[in-house]
Amino acid sequence: MNKTLYLTTPIYYINGSPHLGHAYTSIIADVIARAHRLFGKDVFFLTGTDEHGQKIVEAAQKSGSPLAHFIDARAQEFKEMNTLLNISNSNFIRTSSDLHKKVVTEIITSIYSNGDIYAGTYRGLYCVGCEAYYSKDDLIDGNRCPTHQQEVRELEEDTYFFKLGKYQDKLLEYYEKNPNFILPQTRFSEIYNRVKAGLDDLSITRTSFDWGVRFPFDHKHVLYVWVDALCNYISGLDGIKTSTFARFWPPDVQIIGKDISWFHTVIWPALLLSAGISLPKQVLIHGWWTVEGDKMSKTLGNVIDPFEMSREYGSDVFRFYLMYNAHMGSDSNFSLAELKQQNNAVLANNIGNLVSRVVTLLNQYCNGTIPMITEFDPEEKKFIEIIKDNKKYVDEISSYTIRNALFDVIEKFAELNKYITDRKPWDDFKHSNKSRGEKTLAMICESIRFLSLQLDPFIPIKAQEIRKSLGTMNINLDFDFKYSAGSKVLAEKRILFAKLE
Numbered sequence: 179m180n181k182t183l184y185l186t187t188p189i190y191y192i193n194g195s196p197h198l199g200h201a202y203t204s205i206i207a208d209v210i211a212r213a214h215r216l217f218g219k220d221v222f223f224l225t226g227t228d229e230h231g232q233k234i235v236e237a238a239q240k241s242g243s244p245l246a247h248f249i250d251a252r253a254q255e256f257k258e259m260n261t262l263l264n265i266s267n268s269n270f271i272r273t274s275s276d277l278h279k280k281v282v283t284e285i286i287t288s289i290y291s292n293g294d295i296y297a298g299t300y301r302g303l304y305c306v307g308c309e310a311y312y313s314k315d316d317l318i319d320g321n322r323c324p325t326h327q328q329e330v331r332e333l334e335e336d337t338y339f340f341k342l343g344k345y346q347d348k349l350l351e352y353y354e355k356n357p358n359f360i361l362p363q364t365r366f367s368e369i370y371n372r373v374k375a376g377l378d379d380l381s382i383t384r385t386s387f388d389w390g391v392r393f394p395f396d397h398k399h400v401l402y403v404w405v406d407a408l409c410n411y412i413s414g415l416d417g418i419k420t421s422t423f424a425r426f427w428p429p430d431v432q433i434i435g436k437d438i439s440w441f442h443t444v445i446w447p448a449l450l451l452s453a454g455i456s457l458p459k460q461v462l463i464h465g466w467w468t469v470e471g472d473k474m475s476k477t478l479g480n481v482i483d484p485f486e487m488s489r490e491y492g493s494d495v496f497r498f499y500l501m502y503n504a505h506m507g508s509d510s511n512f513s514l515a516e517l518k519q520q521n522n523a524v525l526a527n528n529i530g531n532l533v534s535r536v537v538t539l540l541n542q543y544c545n546g547t548i549p550m551i552t553e554f555d556p557e558e559k560k561f562i563e564i565i566k567d568n569k570k571y572v573d574e575i576s577s578y579t580i581r582n583a584l585f586d587v588i589e590k591f592a593e594l595n596k597y598i599t600d601r602k603p604w605d606d607f608k609h610s611n612k613s614r615g616e617k618t619l620a621m622i623c624e625s626i627r628f629l630s631l632q633l634d635p636f637i638p639i640k641a642q643e644i645r646k647s648l649g650t651m652n653i654n655l656d657f658d659f660k661y662s663a664g665s666k667v668l669a670e671k672r673i674l675f676a677k678l679e
C-alpha cells in the first residue's frame with residue numbers, strides 16, 4: 179500500500195455562493211481523505227477557489243462591490259462551508275494568490291520553452307458560464323449552452339494556442355496503459371473515443387479582459403482561466419520544487435463532476451505532458467444532483483444551500499444523506515422527504531436506537547459498565563467474525579465506491595440489531611442467566627465501537643458521540659474486547675439522531 183495519498187476537489191468558481199453540488203464533491207473527497215487517514219496514510223487533501231476570468235468580474239460588477247472585496251468575501255464563504263461541513267482539507271488554494279500566479283507562470287514557461295505555444299486568431303462561440311468555446315453542433319438550437327442554457331457570444335480575438343493536437347497519441351497511450359485512469363469505467367470510453375476522433379489546438383490566452391494571470395511572453399494577454407485554474411493542483415502543493423510536491427505529486431485521485439471531465443482527463447494531462455510533469459493516477463467523475471426532479475438553478479429558486487441544511491438538520495445528517503445516495507457516476511435527485519425518511523430509518527432507528535437500547539440495558543443490569551468477557555462459544559465466535567471482517571469496507575473505500583462502504587457498515591448495524599433481538603439479553607437478566615446477558619452486551623458494545631470508526635469518515639461528529647455514549651473513546655481499528663470493557667456508559671439516555679417529521 180502507498181503511504182501517501184494526494185486527493186483534490188475542483189476549485190470552485192466564486193461568482194455565486196457555495197451550493198449542494200460543491201458540498202457534495204467536497205464531502206466525497208473528505209470521506210476518502212478521512213478513511214485513508216484512518217488506515218494510516220499520509221493524506222494531502224486540496225480544495226480551493228477559482229477566482230479569475232470574465233464571469234467573476236461580471237459577478238463583482240453586478241454585486242456593486244469592488245473586485246478585491248468581492249473575491250475575499252466569496253472565498254471566505256467557501257472556507258466557512260468547509261468548517262461547517264467538517265471538511266478536513268490540508269490546504270485551501272486561491273488562484274488570486276501570488277504563489278499560485280508564480281506557479282502558473284513557471285508551468286506555462288516550460289510549455290512555451292517546449293515549443294508548444296504559438297500565436298494566432300480565434301473566432302468561436304463562447305459561453306461565459308463555462309468559460310469555454312463551443313462548436314455549433316454542441317449547442318442547443320445552435321446558440322445556447324447545454325449546461326447554462328444561456329446564449330453563447332461570438333468572439334474573435336488574437337490568441338495564443340497550445341498544441342493540444344500534438345498530444346493525441348501520447349494521451350491515447352496513457353489511457354491504454356492506465357485503464358483505471360478515468361473512473362467510473364463508463365466514462366472512460368466516452369473520453370477515449372473523443373480523443374481518438376481528433377483534438378483541435380486550444381486557445382489559451384485572452385485579450386478582452388485582464389483579470390487573470392499575465393501571459394509572460396506577451397503582456398497584452400492573460401491566460402485562459404482554465405489553464406490558470408488547473409495549475410492549482412500544483413500551486414496547492416506550494417509549487418514544483420518543494421518538499422510537499424516531492425512528497426505528494428502526482429495526485430492519486432482528482433474528484434470532479436461530469437461537467438468538467440474534458441478539462442481534467444484531456445487538457446490537464448496534455449499540459450502536464452508538455453511541461454514534463456508526471457500525470458495524475460486517477461480522475462473520479464461523479465454525477466449530477468437535481469432537486470426534487472428539476473435542474474438546480476437560481477431561476478427556479480431551488481438551489482440547496484449547505485449552510486441552511488446543516489443548520490436545519492445537522493452537518494452529519496446532510497453528509498450522510500449525500501453519501502447514502504451518491505451513486506458514483508450516475509445522477510441523483512435531492513429530496514427533503516427522502517432525507518428525513520433515511521435519517522429516521524437508518525440513523526435514528528438502525529444506529530441511534532441500538533446505542534440507546536444498549537446504554538439503557540447496561541444502566542439497568544450492569545451498573546452502567548461494559549462487562550469484561552473473555553470466553554465465547556463457537557456460535558458467538560462466528561458472529562464476532564462476521565462483524566470483525568472489514569475487508570469489504572476497506573476494498574470499497576480503496577476503489578472509491580464509498581457508497582457501498584457506507585452500506586456495508588449499515589448492514590453490520592442491522593446484523594447487531596437482529597442479534598440483540600434474537601438473543602434477548604433482557605430475558606437473561608430477568609431469568610438469572612446474567613453471564614449470557616453480559617456476553618451479549620459485551621459483544622454488541624465492542625461491535626458498536628468498532629463499527630463507529632468505520633462511520634467516522636461519513637459522520638465524524640456523530641460517530642464520536644456514539645463512542646461517548648458508550649464511554650469508550652478508544653480509536654484502535656482492531657476488534658478487541660479490551661477496548662470497550664470496563665467503560666462507564668452515559669448515565670442518562672441521550673438522543674443521538676432526532677427523528678425528523
Ligand code: ME8
Binds near residue numbers: 192198408465
Ligand atoms: O467548474 N451536482 O467550478 P464550479 C453535482 N472552477 N456536483 C455539482 C453540481 C451538481 N448539480 N454543481 C456543481 C468549475 N457541482 C471550475 C473548476 S477545477 C481546476 C476548476 C460540483 O464552481 C462538481 O464537482 O462550476 C462540478 O465539477 C463542480 O462543482 C463545478 O464547480
